[in-house]
Amino acid sequence: MNELSLEEAQKIILQSQKILSEQKLKSPLEDTLSNIEHLGYIQIDTISAVERAHHHTLWNRNENYQSSHLDTLVENRQVFEYWSHAAAYLPMRDYKYTLIRKHAIGEGKQRHWYDKDEVLMSEVLKRIEQEGPLMAKDFESTKKKSAWASKPTKRALEYLFMQGDLMISSRKNFHKVYDLTERVLPSDIDTKTPSHEEYIRFLIISYLRANGIGQASEIAYLLKNTKTYVSKILKEMESDKELMIVQIKGTKYYSLPNAIDLLNQSFSKKRVKILSPFDNFLIQRKRMLELFDFDYKIECYLPEAKRKYGYFSLPVLWDGKLVARMDCKAERKTAIFHIKHLAFETDFSLSLEFKIAFQKEVELFMTFNACRKLELHQVTPNLIKKDLQDMAIFPSF
Structure with a gap:
């Protein structure tokens, strides 16, 4: 059994999710x-x-x-x-x-x-x-x-x-x-129904390929009547050396045998990523809390009075950590991008390196959303708001 630090586990997950990947193909x-x-x-x-x-x-x-x-x-x-x-x-x-x-x-x-x-x-x-x-x-x-x-x-x-x-x-x-x-359907697509075991093995391998490490409950997420079968096949695959077990903070996870190799591959964490609430990386909120210490809930389904961060807050990734959430609205008719609430985690310290990376990513995200002007409405904690005032994209808040 391999013992992984939390930071090592996070690197394997991020590498597997290709969020920070710079690999490019032909087009x-x-x-x-x-x-x-x-x-x-x-x-x-x-x-x-x-x-x-x-x-x-x-x-x-x-x-x-x-x-x-x-x-x-x-x-x-x-x-x-x-x-x-x-x-x-x-x-x-x-x-x-x-x-x-x-x-x-x-x-x-x-x-x-x-x-x-x-x-x-x-x-x-x-x-x-x-x-x-x-x-x-x-x-x-x-x-x-x-x-x-x-x-x-x-x-x-x-x-x-x-x-x-x-x-x-x-x-x-x-x-x-x-x-x-x-x-x-294309004529060459396989339309033979797989056996139940083939299907479960497919779920396991697909999940671990994309997520690096996982447990039966995560692999069977929102798939009714599959967790028991997933647990059984996981044990069989581990016994046959098709999978390996890693331990993180005393908790056991499964991984593909080559997942550990991702620790030897370099990737740049020094880029901000503004994530969708439905991104594959963080769709399982319990997993995010346990492995990234990020307690995230989407609040668009809550009454406005009960929202803490806003209608559609987007998690912000920096240096391999989830450090903030941005409640955003792209007003496409006026080309104005509203950050209604930018809320940082309580232990986050704003650095010059982050500010440069954050400004670059916000500008890219605005363009992606067909917006040219930015309006920032609220920052938490308020002290960080002053630290953002020297950024060119926030000229007048």
């Missing part, structure tokens, strides 16, 4: 695909206070990322939309591992959040067969209580999507365009 589009394939999924989210989470997460790993990349990769049939622990873009090469969930939903073994209306689903499917790709709004009707009212047909579309009859062939203004699965 920005290839970099984007490589990141999706390495991470295993990119969560999709609709909140648009700043650039949506799927774009934000990829931009943080590819400075030349363009929002058109995802559309292009979907069009090229290299990625597709389905469910990970949440709605996500997934690598097309991993398609077959979605079949277990799809079959379970189709056979009624796993409950979907909508009731099954087989008559309406059949009608919806027939229309798409005959007319080609359609959006939910294509089924709208002006008739009251019509079977084609948008809400029931949207549910039917989603049910057909979740059980695998339909796929998302593209999006138009962020609206899903549904088509028959056989018209979307």
Whole structure:
């Protein structure tokens, strides 16, 4: 068993997540695909206070990322939309591992959040067969209580999507365009349903590749009825030397055998990264608290009076640590980027090195959000506000 310091564990995690990676392939589009394939999924989210989470997460790993990349990769049939622990873009090469969930939903073994209306689903499917790709709004009707009212047909579309009859062939203004699965899948994709053991091994290897170290509960995060099987297969893989155990602060984690090699690879921690709340790196809040001592909760789902940091606070990474959170709003019509609340951790000391890196990253993030002017409204603790006043991007607060 390898004993790792907390700092060593953090380096392995950050290296595995490729947040600070400077590796470049032949083109920005290839970099984007490589990141999706390495991470295993990119969560999709609709909140648009700043650039949506799927774009934000990829931009943080590819400075030349363009929002058109995802559309292009979907069009090229290299990625597709389905469910990970949440709605996500997934690598097309991993398609077959979605079949277990799809079959379970189709056979009624796993409950979907909508009731099954087989008559309406059949009608919806027939229309798409005959007319080609359609959006939910294509089924709208002006008739009251019509079977084609948008809400029931949207549910039917989603049910057909979740059980695998339909796929998302593209999006138009962020609206899903549904088509028959056989018209979307590349002809060379493996569609053989994996065994349950193959599926669990896939979950384990995918998670550890992207996250460096992990426990059964983390690997099975929001995947119902999998933790027991994950625990069993983890022990078998460890016994067969496919995995190794590392210990951090007295707690055992699993890792791939080559994870320790990441400690010998250099990477620059001296860059600020402004992260999405739905970034793969920090989506598991308990893990962030235990391994990075960062107690993070997204507050957009709370009443305003109960928010401590703001509606959509973005964690700030610096020197391998999570040191602050920024509640941001990109006002695109006026090109003004609002930092409504910039809150630093209580033990953080502002250095000149941080200020230079922070200014650079904020400027890049503003450009990414199509903004030219910055307004900073509140800083916590207030003493740090004075230390920021000599920064060119904060001329008049």
